[in-house]
Ligand code: DOR
């Protein structure tokens with residue numbers, strides 16, 4: 001196959017940041033994607049419906065002329081989040097989901113949740129009104145090894161929460177382990193998972209073999225090869241519970257290339273080319289559309305995009321920039337370590 005036409009994709013987990021970085025990266029997403037769920041971990045975070053409204057306006061103002069793109073807004077869950085504010089945000093059509101960051105789990109998560117008991121009133125309200133909870137599924141307990149944090153989260157936080165509130169719709173974001181895939185598969189309903197582009201391509205060796213490579217460092221951190229294979233199997237299976245959330249997370253290079261580098265991999269610009277390559281490798285190009293364009297909207301109760309895009313396999317490899325320039329500094333582009341031939345032709 002050298003040509004594939006699919007519905008325009010959406011990205012169900014994206015970091016756009018703000019200000020000069022927002023202006024520098026949004027074009028890469030808007031070029032290919034119709035919609036994206038926008039992460040709220042700004043400094044300060046997007047906590048209230050009012051914050052989300054203002055942030056949405058800044059995003060809309062930054063979309064390049066001629067592109068159409070719809071940001072789907074989320075709220076950053078805190079122990080003080082007001083159930084009435086969340087309900088009003090959903091009722092107004094502004095809020096698509098609420099995001100749970102366990103405090104300390106990742107970039108700008110210190111204002112997140114320490115004790116989930118304190119967030120129960122808002123979680124109960126979300127269950128009642130059908131508003132999904134997007135979850136960064138890692139425990140932050142120092143005793144737990146960083147490679148085990150997702151599995152331990154499922155056992156000690158997610159499963160008890162879902163038993164306590166079976167009506168709550170939960171998106172387990174950026175699943176990185178076979179444990180996560182198996183857990184989603186074994187759950188009856190109200191649970192789905194997003195998978196990033198980079199976790200389908202790299203395992204933990206990418207970060208550590210031959211030197212320490214900060215541009216492959218993200219959270220949850222890439223795991224062993226057996227986990228990557230489980231993610232590839234799930235993503236390419238067509239199972240409606242799995243869909244794309246790139247977690248494209250730009251940081252200016254100096255903030256990654258230093259003694260304590262930030263977590264995040266920037267993939268917006270070449271994600272569709274990478275995914276077509278992965279699905280072709282797996283003999284599953286016919287299921288790419290389910291992963292990028294159908295399963296996500298179905299889970300969030302939205303219609304799939306009517307518009308189509310055509311991917312074309314070029315004989316010569318594509319050339320993507322090694323870095324993009326933004327007003328907030330250079331951002332290194334994800335290098336999948338293989339040549340990319342699939343081009344989004346329009
Ligand atoms: O790698 C990551 N980067 N993982 C996250 O959970 C947050 C993100 C960011 O905001 O940079």
Ligand code: ZN
Nearest residue numbers: 015039247249
């Ligand atoms: Zn993220």
